[in-house]
Amino acid sequence: MTQNAIIVGGGIAGLAAALSLHEVGVEVTVFESVPEVKPLGVGINLLPHAVRELDALGLLDTLEATAITPTTLAYFAAGGQLIWDEPRGRAAGYRWPQLSIHRGLLQVALHEAAVARLGADRVLTGRHLINIEHIDDGARATFERRDGTSGVETRDAAIIIAADGIHSTVRHRRHPNEGMPLWNGALLWRGAVEHTPILDGRTMVWAGHPDQKFVAYPIEDLADGRQLINFIAEYRTDDRQLMEREDWNRVGNFDDFGPRFDDWNFDWLDIPRLLRSAPGTFVFPMVDRNPLDSWTEGRVTLIGDAAHPMYPIGSNGASQGILDARVLAGCIAQHRTDPDLALAVYESVRRPPTSAIVLANRGLGPEMPMKLVHERAPHGFDNIDDVISREEILDVTDGYRRTAGFALEALASGVSLIDGDYSYLRAT
16 A cells, blocks of 8 residues: 655655645655755756646646746757747647746745645655665665754655656665766756847747757846846867766856857847856756666656656756656556556656657757758858758657657647556556
8 A cells, every 4th residue: 555655855856746646645755865955056948748737736827927938949050040940838739838947946836835735844854865675565765864963864655756866876776887977078058147038038049059059048037128048058078077977056167168159149149248248157067877677676766867867958857757756646546555566557657758758869859950950051051941841850849749748739638647547557
């Protein structure tokens, strides 16, 4: 009987899982390593299928009041010429918007909701996982206390869910020889800057190619008519001294990337000026891990970046963690008397598609046309149709939407994943 659960990690996936399990009547406790939850990081995008799940959790109004709902995604060549654009969110016909939001604000909103619904004694900080054991009818977690007290704390549960990120302690204990995340040679300098609206103020901009790229999108409307613009300046390098463990707070050095964009001054955006006006940046290597053959061992399973860390391409990282949470809760609700079956069904539903997304992102996902345009017309073009056809672009972008699970037809019913039919594996 699945009566209680422990979640290791209070990030986006972990908190979404906590709220979802609480919704289906499971007693759940979250253990987060950091002593205090702070609004760290920069901007992220949540795709409509993830926003559908946040709406089902009653959080959409809160998030939409803070976030930007982009209506267009536009891709440009390195010289600033438009390759193609496409509608996003409600403008594309979805029942839910796409949300561009500060990661920290999303984290705080989920944390506050979890505290309010579960109770403060069920959302614990300053607990760092040091051991997992398998016991009869469940699993046992041992935590080192880092909340100003000392000692260790041990808890038992019917299920333990590891939502402890790309450097997951649980995953490492199961796969000790996996090593560090895999780096593809790209580094990302990310930041947020107050700026006049770019284009119509509701457009996400991707410019460049795999060796050098600039991304910008608004995450907040400011009172003076300006916007808080999230940006990413990216390029590939073989300088491994710059590739260290990724950290939301690792400060970047402008001299390491800024001069590379000095000639990226387009008639619709002065990128050098934007970069120089930013108060600072954080630097991340673009890393992922190979897909696993299994997420679950005994009554312990993986979720979010602990299960399927992927390149930040296609706006899928946080969204897929939210989908994991909802499917997991739905499986547990439908197989409450058989936790082992619930975890098996959860993995069978979520592991194959997320593994496919990891591999698709390695192949550049929806950004592949940018690579093709650069290869075919490295010095620019007069007519994009002479370089790449609309059909070739749509074949890539529509295929990626299907792989990632947010094709328009897939969201037509409006049914939350927590209410899906997960009974089909009962007899297998």
